[in-house]
Amino acid sequence: xxxDELRLASFAVLAALALVALPLFLHLPGWVPLVFALxxxxxxxxxxxxxxxxxxxxxxxxxxxxxxxxWLNLRTLVGREGGVAFLLxxxxxxxxxxxxxxxxxxxxxxxxxxxxxxxxxxxxxxSALWLLLSLFALTWAMVLLSGEDARLSPxxxxxxxxxxxxxxxxxxxxxxxxxxxxxxxxxxxxxxTTGLADSMSPGAxxxxxxxxxxxxxxxxxxxxxRVSQLYWRVMVFDQFDGTRWTAANLAxxxxxxxxxxxxxxxxxxxxxxxxxxxxxxxQGVEAGExxxxxYQQKLRRVDAANIARLRYSVQSVASxxxxxxxxxxxxxxxxxxxxxxxxxxxxxxxxAGRHPQPAARLQALQLWLAEQGLxxxxxPPTLADNVxxxxxxxxxxxxxxxxxxxxxVLARAAGLPARVVVGFQGGEFNTQGRFWQxxxxxxxxxxxxxxxxxxxRVDATALVAPQRVDAGIDNTLGEVAPRMPLVxxxxxxxxxxxxxxxxxxxxxxxRWVVGYDAASQQNLFQKLGLGEVSAANVVKALLGGMALVLxxxxxxxxxxxxxxxxMAQRVWQVLGxxxxxxxLPITPGDTAAELQAHAARLAEADQQALAAxxxxxxxxxxxxxxxxxxAWRHLWRQVRAFRPAKVGRKR
Amino acid sequence: xxxxxxxxxxxxxxxTPREAQTxxxxxxxxxxxxxxxxxxxLVALAVWIGALNYAVSLAYVLSFWIVALMLLxxxxxxxxLAGLQLQAGAAxxxxxxxxxxxxxxxxxxxxxxxxxxxxxxxxxTVLAExxxxxxxxxxxxxxxxxxxxxxxxxxxxxxxxxxxxxxCHVRLQAALWVYPQPLADPRELAWHGxxxxxxxxxxxxxDFAGLAPWQAGQSLHRIAWRxxxxxxxxxxxxxxxxxxxxxxxxxxxxxxxxxxxPEQRLSHLCWHVLQASRAGAGLLLRLPQGEYCxxxxxxxxxxxxxxxxxxxxxxx
Numbered sequence: 001x002x003x004d005e006l007r008l009a010s011f012a013v014l015a016a017l018a019l020v021a022l023p024l025f026l027h028l029p030g031w032v033p034l035v036f037a038l039x040x041x042x043x044x045x046x047x048x049x050x051x052x053x054x055x056x057x058x059x060x061x062x063x064x065x066x067x068x069x070x071w072l073n074l075r076t077l078v079g080r081e082g083g084v085a086f087l088l089x090x091x092x093x094x095x096x097x098x099x100x101x102x103x104x105x106x107x108x109x110x111x112x113x114x115x116x117x118x119x120x121x122x123x124x125x126x127s128a129l130w131l132l133l134s135l136f137a138l139t140w141a142m143v144l145l146s147g148e149d150a151r152l153s154p155x156x157x158x159x160x161x162x163x164x165x166x167x168x169x170x171x172x173x174x175x176x177x178x179x180x181x182x183x184x185x186x187x188x189x190x191x192x193t194t195g196l197a198d199s200m201s202p203g204a205x206x207x208x209x210x211x212x213x214x215x216x217x218x219x220x221x222x223x224x225x226r227v228s229q230l231y232w233r234v235m236v237f238d239q240f241d242g243t244r245w246t247a248a249n250l251a252x253x254x255x256x257x258x259x260x261x262x263x264x265x266x267x268x269x270x271x272x273x274x275x276x277x278x279x280x281x282x283q284g285v286e287a288g289e290x291x292x293x294x295y296q297q298k299l300r301r302v303d304a305a306n307i308a309r310l311r312y313s314v315q316s317v318a319s320x321x322x323x324x325x326x327x328x329x330x331x332x333x334x335x336x337x338x339x340x341x342x343x344x345x346x347x348x349x350x351x352a353g354r355h356p357q358p359a360a361r362l363q364a365l366q367l368w369l370a371e372q373g374l375x376x377x378x379x380p381p382t383l384a385d386n387v388x389x390x391x392x393x394x395x396x397x398x399x400x401x402x403x404x405x406x407x408x409v410l411a412r413a414a415g416l417p418a419r420v421v422v423g424f425q426g427g428e429f430n431t432q433g434r435f436w437q438x439x440x441x442x443x444x445x446x447x448x449x450x451x452x453x454x455x456x457r458v459d460a461t462a463l464v465a466p467q468r469v470d471a472g473i474d475n476t477l478g479e480v481a482p483r484m485p486l487v488x489x490x491x492x493x494x495x496x497x498x499x500x501x502x503x504x505x506x507x508x509x510x511r512w513v514v515g516y517d518a519a520s521q522q523n524l525f526q527k528l529g530l531g532e533v534s535a536a537n538v539v540k541a542l543l544g545g546m547a548l549v550l551x552x553x554x555x556x557x558x559x560x561x562x563x564x565x566x567m568a569q570r571v572w573q574v575l576g577x578x579x580x581x582x583x584l585p586i587t588p589g590d591t592a593a594e595l596q597a598h599a600a601r602l603a604e605a606d607q608q609a610l611a612a613x614x615x616x617x618x619x620x621x622x623x624x625x626x627x628x629x630x631a632w633r634h635l636w637r638q639v640r641a642f643r644p645a646k647v648g649r650k651r
Numbered sequence: 652x653x654x655x656x657x658x659x660x661x662x663x664x665x666x667t668p669r670e671a672q673t674x675x676x677x678x679x680x681x682x683x684x685x686x687x688x689x690x691x692x693l694v695a696l697a698v699w700i701g702a703l704n705y706a707v708s709l710a711y712v713l714s715f716w717i718v719a720l721m722l723l724x725x726x727x728x729x730x731x732l733a734g735l736q737l738q739a740g741a742a743x744x745x746x747x748x749x750x751x752x753x754x755x756x757x758x759x760x761x762x763x764x765x766x767x768x769x770x771x772x773x774x775x776t777v778l779a780e781x782x783x784x785x786x787x788x789x790x791x792x793x794x795x796x797x798x799x800x801x802x803x804x805x806x807x808x809x810x811x812x813x814x815x816x817x818x819c820h821v822r823l824q825a826a827l828w829v830y831p832q833p834l835a836d837p838r839e840l841a842w843h844g845x846x847x848x849x850x851x852x853x854x855x856x857x858d859f860a861g862l863a864p865w866q867a868g869q870s871l872h873r874i875a876w877r878x879x880x881x882x883x884x885x886x887x888x889x890x891x892x893x894x895x896x897x898x899x900x901x902x903x904x905x906x907x908x909x910x911x912x913p914e915q916r917l918s919h920l921c922w923h924v925l926q927a928s929r930a931g932a933g934l935l936l937r938l939p940q941g942e943y944c945x946x947x948x949x950x951x952x953x954x955x956x957x958x959x960x961x962x963x964x965x966x967x
Contacts, residue, residue: 080705105687105813109694112717116698119709128709135716139812146813147766156811160723167719172711178703308706514708550722557726558733569760 006101009144010047013104014040014095016137017111021088023118023130029073032085035066039092046096054096063093084117104145111138123309123514125506136161163553170545176538177518196274196422200237200245200401200445215442216271216279217507218427219435225265225281229318231446231457232279232424232438236296238333240412242340243387245405245420248333252295264315270510272309276300279423279438281316282457288313289519296419297322311515320457326417326450334417334450341388341409348413358416358451362458365410369463374398376465400468403460404445411458417450421457425468433504567632568621574639575613582606583647592618606644613639663772667803667822672738675806679819680732682725688814691717721814728817731767731808734760739801739825740786744958746921747832751793753801753825758784766810772803772820793829796917797962801825828958833925834918840900840927900927903937917957924953 018040024033046053054062066089067077076082091110098104115134119127140157148156218232237245264285271278278291280299287293290302291312301310326334337345351368355361373396380397383390388409391402398406404420411418425444427436446459461468512520522533530537575595579586584598592614599610616635673679684692695717702710740754759765767781769789779787793799807818902923907916920936927934928950936943936953938960945953 102686106690109687109690112691112694112713113697116701116707116710116713119707119713120701120705123707123709128712131709131713135713139720142812142814146809146811148811160720160727160812161716164716164719164723167722168712168716171715171718175711175715306706513712516708517706553723554726557723558730 005144005147005150006104007047008150009141010098010104011044012137012141012144013108013111014044014047016134016141017091017095017107017114019137020111020115020118020134023122023127024084024088027118027121028081028085028088032066032070032088036088036092040095043095043098053099056097059093059096063089080120084120087114087117101145108138108141108145111141125509128509128513163557166549166553167546170542170549172516173521173524174538174541174545176533177516177521196234196443198235198247198275200405200420200422201243213440214437214503214506215424215440216269216438217435217510218267218269218281218438219511220265220267222266224429224434225318227426229265229281230424230426230436231282231421231444231459232427232442233282233284233297233299233421234274234277234279234423236298236419236421236448238296238419239336240338240405240409242338242385245408250295250333252330262317262319264317266313266315268311268313270309270311270507270515273301273307276304276307278310278312280314281318283319283322284314284316286315309510309514311511311517311520313519321454323454324450325453331417331450334419335412335415337409337412341386343386343389343393344406344409345413347392348410348415351410352414361414362411362416362449362451362456365407365414365416366458366460366463369403369407369410369460372396374403374464376403376461376468400443400445400461403464404447407458407460408447408449411447411449419448421446421448425459428503430500430503430507432500433507435507437503437507567629567636568617571617571632571636571639574636575617575642578639578642578644579610582644601647603645609642610644613642660773663820664803667820669800669822669824671824672736673821673823675732675735675737675819675821677729677733679821680729680817681819682729682815682817684721685809685813685816688721688724688816691814692721695721720812724812724815727811728808728815731765731810732806732817732819735765735767735806737804737806737821737823739823742801742825742827744828744830744954745793746830747793747796749793751791751799751827751829752788753791753827755779755787755789755804755823756785757781757787765808767806767808769804769806772805796829796831796914796958796960798958799827799829828955830954830958831914831917831921833922834915836919836922838906838919840902840923900932901935901937904939905937913961917960921954921957924950924957 018037021033021036045051067086070082070085070089071077074082074085077086091107091114094107094110098107115131115138119131136157139161140153143153143157143160144150235247237247238250239246239248265281267281269279278299278301280287280293280297282297284293284297284299287299289312290310291299291314292302293299293314299314347368348365351364352361355364372392374392375397376399377397378399380391380399380402381395383395387402388406391398392406392410408418408420422443422445424438424442425446426442427438429436444461446457446461448455449458450456518533525531525533525537525541528541530541573588576586576588576590579595579598582602584601586595586598590598595614596611599607602610613635616638620631620635695714698710698714698717701707702714736758738756738758740756742751742753745751755769757767764782768777769779769781769787770777771789771791778789781787789804791799791802801823803820803822805818805820807816809816900923902920904916904920907919911919924934924936924945927945934945934950934953936945936956938956940960941956943953943956
């Protein structure tokens with residue numbers, strides 16, 4: 001039979017576990033957390049009705065069923081999803097095995113471990129809030145298990161968490177981070193990821209545009225770029241089947257050679273990989289730690305399979321072209337076209353005939369496209385076969401993917417090696433946080449044409465709708481402009497301000513909490529003047545930080561509260577010190593009467609002052625109302641100011 | 652493992668001085684993680700490794716918060732014992748086989764409630780849970796006759812989280828006497844000079860201390876007038892000198908055959924002392940170490956003499 005105290009504590013443990021596991025409903029097959037919740041509920045019922053635990057053998061056999069179902073469902077019991085689901089079932093089983101205080105404590109410790117699992121899936125501020133809530137529930141259960149009075153326990157819990165918070169911050173900042181994982185994780189098949197797809201067909205990017213969801217942030221060191229320089233390159237598509245552009249993923253080792261001696265822009269980006277690739281401003285010259293700049297100017301993580309959000313630094317020269325030597329085979333590859341879209345091919349070939357010089361031919365192609373009377377819209381009519389022909393010659397309405405696709409086909413038809421680049425264009429500058437927020441609606445596609453040994457950027461969209469690049473998509477297309485929820489219309493100034501603040505909070509969160517990694521740590525160490533993140537410096541910072549936090553904490557815990565409670569004692573003590581200072585043989589044990597007897601040797605004025613002080617002390621200490629804090633403080637100041645004259649030696 | 656524990660216990664017992672009263676300072680207070688605390692450290696480590704591998708910043712937060720709770724617990728547990736003043740109160744003597752109750756007087760300088768537990772160092776039962784300053788009775792089995800000194804005390808606290816335990820060992824100056832266990836003895840008591848009737852006399856008033864026939868020349872105010880009123884004979888209230896013991900029950904170590912073991916003799920003697928005391932009779936007890944004249948109603952000296960029998964260090 002459980003003691004009543006332990007009963008309450010065990011309910012608290014079960015409730016904390018349920019709370020901790022709640023977010024897993026979002027990330028695991030729903031039935032797994034459900035089974036977990038049922039197991040907890042079962043245990044709670046047994047505690048409630050004071051019934052014995054089920055037989056261990058039956059429990060083990062009973063657990064086999066969901067574990068087998070899990071295997072059939074996920075085909076794995078390790079990795080992120082499988083491992084967490086498996087752990088959840090085991091902890092649920094353990095809950096039905098708890099009898100003694102020690103068992104409950106084991107279960108609680110498992111609960112703390114479980115609290116880490118939702119973080120593997122999501123690290124938003126909301127998850128952090130949930131973590132805080134979970135920690136409170138778990139610590140509360142811990143306090144109850146240790147036998148604390150139930151009414152005092154929430155206050156004790158809150159106090160413990162608050163007091164330990166600064167210690168945690170020191171550890172968080174100082175404990176070294178590793179640049180890479182300890183062991184590689186099993187790659188997992190991701191469901192439909194939002195963002196850029198691995199191919200471009202009409203409408204693929206268009207469907208991203210209406211969403212104003214933040215995609216990534218960039219923070220420039222030094223000078224800020226112009227909006228028209230912000231071409232964020234992510235993927236390159238170089239194969240066309242008549243409708244769809246895909247990436248052939250040629251993997252040629254190729255360095256980057258940039259024409260001109262422009263000053264590179266230095267910036268940090270926090271982004272999740274899109275199909276394994278990360279956004280980078282054209283043209284990248286140097287990639288920082290954790291990322292690598294590869295063929296076709298594509299940036300990717302060092303550990304390519306990792307799809308987690310990453311903070312990385314890059315240096316780019318804002319240029320619309322870069323030098324690249326293509327051999328015959330590559331040139332032929334970038335000229336390949338299917339037999340579809342005959343009218344476009346014909347137009348390209350005609351232009352090529354008139355302009356034998358490649359540079360002049362490119363000029364003529366751009367001019368030709370601008371003259372076709374094309375219209376920039378987000379809702380073009382759907383096109384069937386020969387989509388490029390249909391767009392250029394019939395509907396004449398399209399979006400960036402139509403423009404880039406059409407221009408690339410045209411260039412290839414005209415004998416110029418060309419490809420499609422997909423990424424983002426523009427961004428919104430957050431003036432408070434001094435960073436750029438790039439949204440889903442900034443998704444863009446443009447062409448690259450190889451002329452005279454360089455790849456040159458041709459933004460066909462800008463040829464038709466120049467304001468797309470200069471003013472940003474919000475001001476080009478009415479559909480995309482920010483709107484107020486429910487009421488509609490452009491948001492007022494304050495709403496934009498609130499929006500910016502929220503962005504800033506999110507950015508800071510990503511920058512300082514989620515994105516706090518080895519590189520950020522290195523930065524911070526240097527800013528604090530601690531130098532490299534080495535073992536010696538970490539120990540130094542740890543000791544320094546701990547001392548900085550622990551000493552005041554210890555002073556508060558050990559003396560602070562005691563002092564507040566015994567104001568009477570403190571006043572009494574100081575009074576004794578003052579009298580001793582005046583040369584009277586006062587001992588701490590003296591009563592008020594004894595004090596006054598000794599004080600007979602003091603000067604008359606001092607005696608009267610002392611008498612008044614003693615009277616006040618007695619009134620506060622023993623009076624019917626007792627002394628309130630303000631009255632005590634007043635007396636405290638008076639006693640501090642009381643300095644009786646020294647008693648003459650000769651007496 | 653067991654041997655190390657034993658050795659550690661011996662070391663603690665040897666190095667805990669006996670003191671009249673003590674105030675706990677950091678030199679006396681030890682701090683160690685509890686079993687639960689070690690488990691939580693393991694959890695923190697596991698979460699930390701996970702955070703490291705999956706680069707999950709918030710998991711670092713969780714892991715380090717657990718560690719921070721541990722560190723804070725060290726301070727909080729220490730606070731539970733710091734400044735504690737301990738002193739032993741007077742403890743009543745008991746009979747062998749009964750439970751002795753030592754009195755622990757706890758004081759602390761502030762008025763904050765604390766959560767401490769007390770047990771004897773060499774036993775596992777929690778004797779008291781102390782939340783307020785005051786006196787706590789600590790039971791201890793007293794199986795053997797003789798002097799019983801207060802054993803080493805272990806005070807500890809795991810409040811408020813149960814992660815870290817603060818503990819200290821204290822040996823307080825307190826001792827009590829354990830009387831022999833009374834053992835019924837069919838042997839009749841020998842009586843000195845009395846009329847045999849006195850054994851049946853019920854204990855009268857409160858101040859009835861001991862009786863002897865009044866003899867001329869004795870002070871008048873020593874006469875027990877109430878006895879005179881009831882019996883018609885003068886009795887003097889007697890305050891002990893063996894020579895004066897006239898009508899007393901007599902008990903002697905030598906009344907028993909040589910083959911009766913000493914403890915059994917003492918137990919029988921103890922029983923007789925109690926019987927006599929209950930009957931309100933005075934008593935003369937002869938032991939090898941000396942003679943004790945016991946006034947009626949006050950069996951204490953005789954019991955003490957029995958308890959001290961053969962105990963070399965008879966101080967206290």
